[in-house]
Amino acid sequence: xxxxxxxxxxxxxxxxxxxxTLAHHGWSWTTGxxxxxxxxxxxxxxxxxxxxxxxxxxxxxxxVEVGQPWRNERAGLKDGDLSEGAEIRVIGEPAADRSDxxxxxxxxxxxxREYVLYPDRD
Amino acid sequence: MExxxxxxxxxxxAQYLRVSxxxxxxxxxxxxxxxxxxVGAILPLNLRLIGLWPTIPRAQLLxxxxxxxxxxLTIAVPTGILLxxxxxxxxxxxxxxxxxxxLVLVGILSAVMIHHSYGLTLEGANRGRLRFHALISIGCxxxxxxxxxxxxxxxx
Numbered sequence: 001x002x003x004x005x006x007x008x009x010x011x012x013x014x015x016x017x018x019x020x021t022l023a024h025h026g027w028s029w030t031t032g033x034x035x036x037x038x039x040x041x042x043x044x045x046x047x048x049x050x051x052x053x054x055x056x057x058x059x060x061x062x063x064v065e066v067g068q069p070w071r072n073e074r075a076g077l078k079d080g081d082l083s084e085g086a087e088i089r090v091i092g093e094p095a096a097d098r099s100d101x102x103x104x105x106x107x108x109x110x111x112x113r114e115y116v117l118y119p120d121r122d
Numbered sequence: 123m124e125x126x127x128x129x130x131x132x133x134x135x136a137q138y139l140r141v142s143x144x145x146x147x148x149x150x151x152x153x154x155x156x157x158x159x160x161v162g163a164i165l166p167l168n169l170r171l172i173g174l175w176p177t178i179p180r181a182q183l184l185x186x187x188x189x190x191x192x193x194x195l196t197i198a199v200p201t202g203i204l205l206x207x208x209x210x211x212x213x214x215x216x217x218x219x220x221x222x223x224x225l226v227l228v229g230i231l232s233a234v235m236i237h238h239s240y241g242l243t244l245e246g247a248n249r250g251r252l253r254f255h256a257l258i259s260i261g262c263x264x265x266x267x268x269x270x271x272x273x274x275x276x277x278x
Contacts, residue, residue, distance in 0.1 A: 025274045047140030048208055049150075049274070070143040 024050075024065070030093035030104055034122065037062055037103060038089040044082055046072070053082060055090070063102040064090055067117045075107075075115040086110060127210035136207035149204050156198030157267060163191035164263050168256035171244075181243035188242055195230070213273070222269035229262030 039057035046052075051066040066072055066082065082088070092105040107116045130136060139146050167187040170180060206213050213219050236255045240247040 029275070045209075048142070048146040068143070068146075069141045 024104075027093060027104065029095055029097075031096045032093065034091055034106065035094050035103065036089065036091045037064070038087070041082060041084055041086045041088055044084055046082065051082070053088070055088060060101060063100075064088075064092075065102070065104045066108070067105075071117050072115075075117050076113075077115050081110060081115075123214070124211065127214050130207045130210040133207060135204055136210070139204060139208050146208070149201050153198055153201035153205060156194045156196070156201060157270070159194030160191050160198055161194070161263050161267055163187040163194060164259060167191065168260045171252040171256035173253075181245070184243045188237070191233075216273055218269045218272045222266045222273070225262045225266040225269065229259055229266065232258045232262065 037055065037057045039055040039062065041053050042056050042061070043054035044051075046066070046069065048068050050068060051072060053064040053066060055062045055064045067075070072082070087110075089109040090103060090105045091107050092103050094104075095102040106118045106121045107114055109115070139149060164187070167184065169175070170178065170183055175183075206219075232255055236244065236247065236251070244252065
């Protein structure tokens, strides 16, 4: 029983696969420095626990993490503002692992209007 | 399977939780309450089975802690399914979640088997059998807790 249990766990662990694009709690995984990206929204998945946009920036796809519904709403975003095809400029912290093209947004611009998701961050 | 997860995401509760601030917070809070009761009961219970606190009567301790652990599981499972339903397709692909579910399953099976054989208070089970179960149980539930937490933090 002990052996089969370990085998099962091992098999499952080895079967781990990436591809999921879930967002992450907190800021421990980011660089601590802001960067800016401008691109076209290709895919939108909003809602708890985090909102996620796939944004094409100069031919590269970036996973851009926005807020939960309440945070986006507080920033002034309305339903449909973050939609496929829209141009977006985002400022936030990228993943410390730069092979992971992923950025957590602090504020964003649609056209000239600024939406601040994290007012307490620079 | 994909179709099933998509259907799960389309259910009323999943749609509600995806946009609700306090509803989502309440369900994740309840999930944590379930885990707190479950792990909080199962750790001292298993440490007693391994041999800690030999002067505390085992049967009395089990009469308190087994129902508390079961209550915790009863809260954690449905709230966990609700949280999963919010993004079922993405979560299903995450290794940590798959390992967590396997550990939960083994943890439940181990408990069901030993209590099925020896009853609530495990009268008559020999020391080796108790220790074997206790080690599996501690490993499974602490492992499940760790994997569950990693879902939110780790880049997979």
